[in-house]
Amino acid sequence: MHVDFRMLGTSTAIFLIALLFAGNVRADSEFVQPQAVFEKAIRNTSTNKYIVYVTAVDDNTGERTSGCVEAALLRTAILWENDLGSGPSSLKRAIQIALDNPSHVFHFSKRAAIHNVPLDEIAQQQKFRDACVLVKQGRSVFLADLTAEVLVDP
Numbered sequence: 001m002h003v004d005f006r007m008l009g010t011s012t013a014i015f016l017i018a019l020l021f022a023g024n025v026r027a028d029s030e031f032v033q034p035q036a037v038f039e040k041a042i043r044n045t046s047t048n049k050y051i052v053y054v055t056a057v058d059d060n061t062g063e064r065t066s067g068c069v070e071a072a073l074l075r076t077a078i079l080w081e082n083d084l085g086s087g088p089s090s091l092k093r094a095i096q097i098a099l100d101n102p103s104h105v106f107h108f109s110k111r112a113a114i115h116n117v118p119l120d121e122i123a124q125q126q127k128f129r130d131a132c133v134l135v136k137q138g139r140s141v142f143l144a145d146l147t148a149e150v151l152v153d154p
Contacts, residue, residue: 031053032053032102032103032104033138035102038053048143048144049143054106058108059108060114067119073117073118076094078094
C-alpha cells in the first residue's frame with residue numbers, strides 16, 4: 001500500500017504510521033509456541049508437568065482464551081472432546097490430533113473438555129505465570145514432579 005503522507009495532515013499521518021507499526025506487533029493471543037517445543041511437551045508422559053501455550057475456543061459460546069496449560073490436561077481434553085476412550089492407542093491418537101494442529105488453537109464443545117483446559121484459573125497461579133514467560137521465549141518448560149519447581153529443559 002502506498003500512502004503519500006504529504007497529502008495528509010500531521011496528526012493523520014502520525015496516526016497512520018502508528019497503525020502500520022501496530023500491525024506488525026503480535027498480541028499474546030497470536031503467539032504460537034515453536035512446534036518442536038510443543039511436540040516435546042505433548043509427547044512427554046513422564047510425571048513432570050510439561051507446559052504448552054494454546055488457545056482454547058469454547059464452541060458453545062465462541063469465547064477464546066490463550067495461555068499456558070499442562071500438556072497432560074490438553075491431551076485429556078482432546079481425548080474427551082473426541083470420545084477416544086482410554087489406553088495407549090487413544091493417547092497416541094490424542095497426541096497426533098494435537099500435533100496435527102500447528103496453530104495450537106483447539107476447539108472444544110464438550111463441557112468436560114472445556115473445563116480440563118482452565119487457562120484463566122491457571123493464569124492466577126504464580127508458578128504458571130513464571131513458566132509461561134519462559135514458554136513465550138521459546139523454551140521447553142516443565143514443573144518438576146515432586147517440587148512443582150519451574151524448570152527449563154536444556
